[in-house]
Amino acid sequence: MEDNGFDTINVIPLVDVMLVLLTIVLTTTTFIAVGAIPVELPKAENSSAEIVKAITIEIDKEGTIYLDQTPKTILQLEQSLTQFARSQSILIRADRDVALQIFVNVMDIVKGLGFSKVNLQTESMT
Numbered sequence: 001m002e003d004n005g006f007d008t009i010n011v012i013p014l015v016d017v018m019l020v021l022l023t024i025v026l027t028t029t030t031f032i033a034v035g036a037i038p039v040e041l042p043k044a045e046n047s048s049a050e051i052v053k054a055i056t057i058e059i060d061k062e063g064t065i066y067l068d069q070t071p072k073t074i075l076q077l078e079q080s081l082t083q084f085a086r087s088q089s090i091l092i093r094a095d096r097d098v099a100l101q102i103f104v105n106v107m108d109i110v111k112g113l114g115f116s117k118v119n120l121q122t123e124s125m126t
Helices: 012-034 074-081 100-112
Strands: 055-059 065-067 070-072 090-094 118-120
Touching (some): 070 074, 074 100, 100 118
Parallel strands (some): 055 090
16 A cells, blocks of 8 residues: 655635634624723823723723722722732822812822822823
8 A cells, every 4th residue: 555645735714713713812802902890091191001901990981980990989099009019000090070180199199109000091092
């Protein structure tokens, strides 16, 4: 018996697998970038789109404060933030229609605890 080698390689299954993987990656990155709490971000001229691993504080339209998608009161937020290292980044996502005082209260706690890497997420105006 003679062993004949392959003359061609069937790449269709490989292409199918790669397309499925591409679809999964594109779908999950959309969920990661948007966030789970619906927030209409304010617009800014010089908005940066850098995504970093950070502690996320979100403030929705009603003024509810979320720390990593868990609702917190202002006192619970302060107690929860004490467990994190002060060198860790904090990302604040506040709805554009939120009362300014609520945002100022959150910033006061963050700065009062000594966090220096604080970012406010905005949308680009274009």
